[in-house]
Amino acid sequence: MTRIDPLAKGLTRRSLLATGAAALATPMLSRRAFAAPTELTMLAWYGHAEPDIVAEFEAEMNVKFVPKYYTGGDNMLGLISQSPPGTFDVILSDAEYVQALNAAGYVEELDPADYALDDYFPEFQQFPGNWADGKLFSLVTRFGFLGVAYNTDALTEAEASSYDVFWDPKLTGKVGHFDWHLPNLGQMSLLTGNASPYDIDEAAWAAVQEKTMSLRSQVGGFFDYGGTFSSLNDGQMLAFCGIGDWITGVLEKSGAKVKSVIPEQGGLQWSECFSIGKGSAKADLAKKWIQYITSAKGQAKSAQMAAYPALIPNAKGWEVLQSENPDEAKRQGMTKDAGNAMDMIRAGRIKYRQWPVQQDLETWNDFWSEYKGS
């Protein structure tokens, strides 16, 4: 039998090795053909850098978000103050904390011309807290209302349409508090008849404390984010103070029998704003992100965020949402119908959640601790 020598057929050992090496290296070469995505750091509440929100932008711009999630504005300020400048390219902040960010010099000034502010509802074009001395430092991107959250099996919408429902004897031990003084005491302030719930004098503050204390025997617990979800979901709590659709909307979508309503005494508004971190080496890319998420397309995405839904300040964003997901637009009240979210704001039924004006933040928090311990 004749043995065929491959080397004798012109395929030398060297050429074989070269071909093999080339074949093995092909994936590496083709990978090099595409630049590695640029990393963009984002400091935000959970959900803002998840794929349902950022995937499209990441693909378009060849960017990879590196999120650092926080729980609460104090936590956010702590993380920024403990990190060197430039650590965070994009910062999402609750509106009441934006001024603290400005005062501490943690954010860059923004150019209003860079953003589609004209598409915003007029009320949000000069949003308080975003501006300081005529300069823009932050841009509101989404907001929501806080009212009475309730179990639809236990209460009707009419019953839940007053904060007084928390005192209903059938809810004894079934009223939950989202464990943060600001929204809860703001709602108590609305109930005691303060038109500006956070700007109240000592007499009004004393009345708020007295009214709040009278609710103590009704309260079944004080819950954080996870506890609020589970206690509403399993029916352990039938009514909740200090929250709104940002929690019940998520539960509602998954079939839980819960809802939020803005009661007759009015509701509170939380707002989230985007800024560019001071010293960011990727400020241009951060600007592009804010442009994207405040554009009509980005806004419609933001309204439907999987982590928690929200209202959006961009009027064109409402239109996109209405065509993309009319049910969600209707559920959240972002339609052209009378009584929509903007009508509620314009009717004066919604007040900004903010820090107390005439008392220290500490005074409110100390009372909250006393209330919990009583």
Place this chain on the structure above:
Amino acid sequence: MRRPITLYGLTFSLPLLIWQVLFFVFPLLFLVALSFWTVKNFVMQPDFDPVNWTTIYGRAVFWQAYGTTLTLAAAAAVLTSALAFPASYAIAFKLSDTARRWAVFLMVIPFFTSYLVRIYSWQIFLSDNGIINVILGGIGLGPFQMLNTVGATMIGYLTLAFPLVVLLQLFSLVFIDRTLIEAAHNMRCGRLRTVFEVVIPSARTGLVIAALFCFILAFGDFVSPVYLGGGEPTTLSILITDTTKSGQQWPRAAVIALTMIGTLMVVAFAAVKFAYKGKSK
């Protein structure tokens, strides 16, 4: 007689010393320093101001939470020890060697799952529409409110500490000199009396250390009081989170934390002294 310090001994003890200095002494000193800092506009500033101590110690809610936490932790230590003792006694004296190994293995298994997950799963059992109430409802009882009560918090503490307490008790029970028990029986000492007059005094060190561990774990626990107790009554761990949520008041939280550390040290020293009382070194 004291042994001279040798290079050999130092080599083996140094890593522990370095570890303790790096991860206990330094952070503790920093915490002490932090408790004198002040906060202005959400920014902490190095300072030497006793204001945080006077503020925290001047608040009724702090002392209330302190009393609550101390009582809950002490109750957890007593309850867990009492419930764990029959189990560890049975494992030590009634089971065969093979069965004992299995029992020890079963006591280790709970540590495979996150404590937080185990606590969340208790909610499914304890809630008004939960498994226990559904079963009770089937025989026409209830519903009983179990979740968001002190009892539920106690169940959480048991979940946290029970397996550990059983193991610690077990290790001291298996080393009891069996001839002492036989001697007691020979002298017509009843079974129960033998347990109280021979077994428990002989295993005192392990039993006290086990109870101490339970106290330490329950005293600092945040998960059970929040997720099973519904955040009430307020414990010191909850008060710490409340304090940090108000304008970055980490220095005040440091005061609470230092008070907790101080309390734990006093309790630990007292317990260890009691555990080894009358024992030769």
